[in-house]
Amino acid sequence: MLLIEQIKEQEFSDAEQVLADYILDHPEQLPDLTTKKLAAITHTNPTSLIRVAKKLGFNGWTDLKEAYLEEWQYLNSHFTTVDANLPFDQKDHLISIANKVSALQQNTLQDTLSLVDPESLRLAQKLLLEAEEIKIFASQTNALIAQDFVTKMRRINKKVTISSTYDYSTYEAFNSDAKTCAIIISYTGENEAYVNCLDILKKQEVPIIGLTSIGDNPISTQSDCSLKITTREKLYSKIGNFTSNTSVIYLLNLLYSIVFTADYEANLNRLIQMGRASDTRTTTLDIIKENH
Missing domain, CATH: 3.40.50.10490 (Glucose-6-phosphate isomerase like protein; domain 1)
Incomplete structure (x- = not known):
């Protein structure tokens, strides 16, 4: 199961849920956030963030943040122009299909290499x-x-x-x-x-x-x-x-x-x-x- 899925499915207290929602909604803000900064932004206590990390199987916020950002960056890289499931549609010309399948193959190789x-x-x-x-x-x-x-x-x-x-x-x-x-x-x-x-x-x-x-x-x-x-x-x-x-x-x-x-x-x-x-x-x- 992906970490993003674990966060969505995990049962949290009200304060913990506020933190979980912020993590899901603002991944681009996370790299520079410490527990204190995140707690201040969300009007929660730093100990709540530690409890969120523990419930997800991590020792603390830093470990959770690194794992989440690594997954988020992967999911948002390489496949930005071609849909892996529906890379072409019925209106595409044959050469357009050829180009899209080629792009899909190249994206896949780069994706796997990453x-x-x-x-x-x-x-x-x-x-x-x-x-x-x-x-x-x-x-x-x-x-x-x-x-x-x-x-x-x-x-x-x-x-x-x-x-x-x-x-x-x-x-x-x-x-x-x-x-x-x-x-x-x-x-x-x-x-x-x-x-x-x-x-x-x-x-x-x-x-x-x-x-x-x-x-x-x-x-x-x-x-x-x-x-x-x-x-x-x-x-x-x-x-x-x-x-x-x-x-x-x-x-x-x-x-x-x-x-x-x-x-x-x-x-x-x-x-x-x-x-x-x-x-x-x-x-x-x-x-x-x-x-x-």
Whole structure:
């Protein structure tokens, strides 16, 4: 759940509600406000603000302010001209649709990049490199998207499999151990089947990388490493999964790349040798022709 949603749903006293309303209505005013300044503006007591922070799970106003502003800035950046759910309408000409879909893809990549945390990326690299086997838990479209990741990883001699059937995923979770690394892909982060798998994986001491939406959800909070999918789409009132699919593809390409770069020369030479031995395609186009 997003912090903004928690603030709206949390039950507060009258004084606390005044503070909560101000936070929601005036985010642009918050960066320079101390507890005393905010209390003075809202005619409340600084201790009320501390209680608001505590009820939302924070140690104090500074922690709450930083988390809220980070979320607010994300929600108000990148996607300012294109609607992720309805990026075009029936009156648009074909070239206009082409331009809008292109803008949507570019916005999505920038949006996803803004959510990448360097420490999480380093941890993900460590977990993937140390694993003897990598298991992906994903359903439907995400499982199809992940197949390309599996192919690329196998080409550099990494053992990767996909569990996309819920019952089978439970078996795979039980048959994993500390030498396995699990990647769970879930846009909501609340997929019941994969939350159950996560519980099993934790008991088996399996390192877990979660790819989910922003905000707190069971998969992101319980994974050892959490990477964020761009979070702009509704569940179903949309033309297509344009942004979430693009975001997942980017994150999986990123995971492959950070594994690849750990042994760059050997991996590149391996791909070239395999290509020379097995790729029989021919072309008259110089730009893609291989120089043997």
